Amino acid sequence: MTTDIKATLRAQRIETPSWAYGNSGTRFKVFAQKGVPRDPYEKLADAAQVHAHTGAAPTVALHIPWDAVDDYADLARHAREHGVAIGAINSNVFQDDDYMLGSVTNPDPRVRRKALGHLLECVDVMDATGSDTLKLWFSDGLNYPGQDDLRARQDRLAEALSAVYERLGDGQRFLLEYKLFEPAFYATDVPDWGTAYAHCLRLGPKAQVVVDTGHHAPGTNIEFIVAFLLREGRLGGFDFNSRFYADDDLMVGAADPFQLFRIMHEVVRGGGLDPRTGVAFMLDQCHNIEPKIPGQIRSVMNVQEATAKALLVDAAALRAAQDAGDVLGANAVLMDAYNTDVRPLLAELREESGLDPDPMAAYARSGYSDKIAAERVGGTQAGWGA
Numbered sequence: 069m070t071t072d073i074k075a076t077l078r079a080q081r082i083e084t085p086s087w088a089y090g091n092s093g094t095r096f097k098v099f100a101q102k103g104v105p106r107d108p109y110e111k112l113a114d115a116a117q118v119h120a121h122t123g124a125a126p127t128v129a130l131h132i133p134w135d136a137v138d139d140y141a142d143l144a145r146h147a148r149e150h151g152v153a154i155g156a157i158n159s160n161v162f163q164d165d166d167y168m169l170g171s172v173t174n175p176d177p178r179v180r181r182k183a184l185g186h187l188l189e190c191v192d193v194m195d196a197t198g199s200d201t202l203k204l205w206f207s208d209g210l211n212y213p214g215q216d217d218l219r220a221r222q223d224r225l226a227e228a229l230s231a232v233y234e235r236l237g238d239g240q241r242f243l244l245e246y247k248l249f250e251p252a253f254y255a256t257d258v259p260d261w262g263t264a265y266a267h268c269l270r271l272g273p274k275a276q277v278v279v280d281t282g283h284h285a286p287g288t289n290i291e292f293i294v295a296f297l298l299r300e301g302r303l304g305g306f307d308f309n310s311r312f313y314a315d316d317d318l319m320v321g322a323a324d325p326f327q328l329f330r331i332m333h334e335v336v337r338g339g340g341l342d343p344r345t346g347v348a349f350m351l352d353q354c355h356n357i358e359p360k361i362p363g364q365i366r367s368v369m370n371v372q373e374a375t376a377k378a379l380l381v382d383a384a385a386l387r388a389a390q391d392a393g394d395v396l397g398a399n400a401v402l403m404d405a406y407n408t409d410v411r412p413l414l415a416e417l418r419e420e421s422g423l424d425p426d427p428m429a430a431y432a433r434s435g436y437s438d439k440i441a442a443e444r445v446g447g448t449q450a451g452w453g454a
């Protein structure tokens with residue numbers, strides 16, 4: 069059994085976001101750290117370190133235009149030279165002045181055209197980099213009742229999504245990301261999984277929902293959403309991060325490792341670890357006070373630990389207890405798995421793959437952080453929080 073678990077863990081891929089490597093902060097202050105990347109090329113070099121020490125993070129998500137370059141094919145080549153590849157392309161229609169009242173749902177058709185133009189350009193970036201996934205998040209929404217027409221905004225959204233869908237090539241897909249609030253505080257145009265799901269359903273199988281774990285109301289049962297979407301074949305992936313209050317973008321599994329385990333249990337239950345289902349395990353975090361690269365390494369390890377625990381759930385015993393209506397027995401099966409220390413198993417797995425059993429220590433010893441601090445002067449701010 070351990071052999072199967074190990075094989076599954078070995079095959080799991082976790083994508084890191086380019087924007088995690090730059091300086092970032094809160095609404096009140098961006099903290100500068102030494103050695104942060106000055107351009108997308110250096111972000112990819114840093115992401116490659118996460119992969120080198122974990123063996124589990126071979127792709128890196130880009131955010132356009134934060135990662136704008138003249139030659140995307142060259143950026144993809146650079147990534148490959150460092151042993152990684154370009155992952156999802158994240159669009160950004162939330163930072164231009166034009167988007168104050170929305171992007172694709174803006175009442176002004178000129179702004180809507182501009183936003184759609186950007187989304188289509190992102191598909192060009194996919195073509196140039198070989199990426200198969202476009203991630204769409206819209207900050208669109210209203211601060212005040214009556215500010216705009218809720219229904220008309222859904223029509224505008226549907227129109228833009230349909231145009232993007234039509235532009236997708238073979239083997240390409242888009243993931244629609246929902247978020248309850250922020251920056252809009254009264255109504256958000258894609259506030260929840262149901263809205264995202266309904267739009268995707270109309271379009272077809274290349275439109276799927278992405279679950280950002282920080283985008284729900286407190287207390288939301290995220291594993292239910294995961295189970296439902298996976299069952300319907302519409303779970304495109306995750307933006308993993310953790311939160312105590314709102315969209316905190318903290319390290320995965322830091323706030324609520326038990327929730328992460330429950331989510332991964334539903335992923336396992338629904339077959340989502342099979343790469344053919346296309347569930348992408350992406351991180352979406354901002355490291356404000358912790359060093360960037362180790363922050364990503366820690367998150368990758370936390371996802372692996374939650375996954376290992378979920379794989380340890382005794383499915384037969386769980387089913388038997390459930391069928392027998394044994395409430396406490398069923399719960400105990402789940403908790404037994406959660407309470408297992410899987411760190412030795414993961415350490416063993418890494419050693420078998422020729423990696424250091426302790427990626428955090430291996431990175432600390434590598435001298436990479438001193439090297440970049442000496443070499444790089446004037447690192448840029450991560451786009452988010454800019």
Ligand code: LRH
Nearest residue numbers: 158205280307315352452
């Ligand atoms: C929005 C979001 C979305 C953006 C990213 C920077 O809160 O989660 O995924 O692209 O943050």
Ligand code: MN
Nearest residue numbers: 245280307352
């Ligand atoms: Mn996100």
Ligand code: MN
Nearest residue numbers: 280282283315
């Ligand atoms: Mn977010």
